[in-house]
Amino acid sequence: MSQGTLVKRQFGHHARLALSPAQVSKTDDQAHAARAMWNLLHAWWQMMPKEVRTLANADAAIRQAREDIDFLAVLPAQAAQAVLKTYFQAWKNCWDGRADAPNFKGRFRTVMPVDIPQGRDLNVTRVHRRWGMVSIPKVGRVRFRWTKDLPVGKRADAENRITGARLVKDALGWHIAFRVQALETTPAPHRGPEVGIDVGVTVPLALSDGETYEHGDWLTGKEQARLLHLEQRAAQRKRHRRPGERTSRRLHHTYDRIAGLRAKAKRRALDWQHQTTTAIARRYGTVVVEALTITNMVKSAKGTIEEPGRNVAQKSGLNRSIHAEAWGRTVTMLTYKTARHGGTLVKVPVPGTSRRCSACGFTVPGSRESQAVFVCKNPDCGWSGNADHNAARNVLHLYRMGLALIPAAGRAVVRRAKRVKPATAR
Structure with missing residues (x-):
């Protein structure tokens, strides 16, 4: 075209x-x-x-x-x-x-x-x-x-x-x-720079050029207190309801008020996502993200009776945080907004982006000291920086190496850059 x-x-x-x-x-x-x-x-x-x-x-x-x-x-x-x-x-x-x-x-x-x-x-x-x-x-x-x-x-x-x-x-x-x-x-082809994006829970979006996009709580302190009070009231009224008894009008009214506060939080989250993805699509010509399988990431850790899981409560909290960030919706918005501005969105493989050093390219155990700090344990490197920015730089590096995921027959395959063979004398 x-x-x-x-x-x-x-x-x-x-x-x-x-x-x-x-x-x-x-x-x-x-x-x-x-x-x-x-x-x-x-x-x-x-x-x-x-x-x-x-x-x-x-x-x-x-x-x-x-x-x-x-x-x-x-x-x-x-x-x-x-x-x-x-x-x-x-x-x-x-x-x-x-x-x-x-x-x-x-x-x-x-x-x-x-x-x-x-x-x-x-x-x-x-x-x-x-x-x-x-x-x-x-x-x-x-x-x-x-x-x-x-x-x-x-x-x-x-x-x-x-x-x-x-x-x-x-x-x-x-x-x-x-x-x-x-x-x-x-639109004309976007001439903006390339950028890699790492998504997370603590830092929602971290870019390879050092910029971050963060947000606060979607509900104010008073709204959160009101939501907690309404949830406690609904639980109390539900507990006193006899088996087989129809839900009362007051309980339905409480449910409606809870749904109203949650809908308000969702609307604010959508507004933040729209503004953030629009700003990224206008600024960058090529946006590189990880091909995350979110359904696998939010699986329950409860386990079975024979093999019960560990840290079930912590994993449940992490799953709720991942659902709240709605990474898939962010990628969907970036896909059509970059196309409307003449840019492209590319997905790269996920494994190793958070554990690999973006300066030397080696993966050394213990380099990620905490959730926010990355210190390369390679004696010849020693690079240190923000862990989210390090992952975003690795995401962009995978794209520049020629690794990209393209759909093929209903699944994703890795496309590598073509290498030119040296000419040989006959």
């Missing part, structure tokens, strides 16, 4: 909705109707013979259900069709081995999203610098936070437009996820 070529790009944009109490009630009713539609489809699927389970028969079944069951009418017809398509796609993902089989969705465990397949139904307009307006079927005109320029009004055409949206709910309220299609020029 040549530089300056126009390419079509599809991406999503997430915005917070400012719903009135009446609009919140209408949106919740649509979400519950979508969940009921999913459960009816699943029951129909289980009852029908295999030869009857076709898209046309399922479509006829949900149309009949909308006529027979009154409360399903609050869900727009196009949103009901989207539930049908999502259900069939879930079975395809199961058959391809990408997900588990679909199941019933409970009222208190699941909030179904509401799809708006047609972009023309949205009628998005910008009110002023901070807010925009969108039309939601059977809900009305709703304000949303304007944090990104969208192709609306005179800027919208056949190639640059909003193709649809989806209403999603988390513990902090309802949001809208726009599906946007844009025609953009391919």
Whole structure:
């Protein structure tokens, strides 16, 4: 693809909705109707013979259900069709081995999203610098936070437009996820420097040039104290509940407040990741990271009855810290952001990067004296420095040596730099 070529790009944009109490009630009713539609489809699927389970028969079944069951009418017809398509796609993902089989969705465990397949139904307009307006079927005109320029009004055409949206709910309220299609020029190759990145728990991101990206706690001291108090209250109320007794409204309310604080922490973590990865993608042309297998790193150390594990509590705490840093999400963000800025992201093998000296290249036992200090025990070297920066320099050195991981037949293989053989006289 040549530089300056126009390419079509599809991406999503997430915005917070400012719903009135009446609009919140209408949106919740649509979400519950979508969940009921999913459960009816699943029951129909289980009852029908295999030869009857076709898209046309399922479509006829949900149309009949909308006529027979009154409360399903609050869900727009196009949103009901989207539930049908999502259900069939879930079975395809199961058959391809990408997900588990679909199941019933409970009222208190699941909030179904509401799809708006047609972009023309949205009628998005910008009110002023901070807010925009969108039309939601059977809900009305709703304000949303304007944090990104969208192709609306005179800027919208056949190639640059909003193709649809989806209403999603988390513990902090309802949001809208726009599906946007844009025609953009391919970026010029990034001429920035190369950098290696080492991810960790104490230091989230350490770069080979000595720079670090760190963050504090996602919740303030008062918020952490409130979260601990709510968790203790929920545990106490759950302990006094009799077997088989339904969860009380007060316990559900406590769970909602806990989920709200955790969602706030996750939102702050996402914001930090977006800002950090954008800064790295703009500054560096080639970003080199380790090909970590995170699922293996966070396996439990509990062991078995015959061979119980050791330091189980410490390993559990480490696993929680690794999950909290979300290294995989950071790499995913770096992948598409470096591509948008004309750069590249490369993965290199993991073994030895934290134990090898980046100055002499030798791995001597005992060189890593602590979590933060690396002192090479090689008598001819003696280099000392920050352990995370040492690992990041090793990551970059592996790339410069020609070692890179490329996907091949569903697995990663090492690609080495080509070596030119010396010419020999015949």
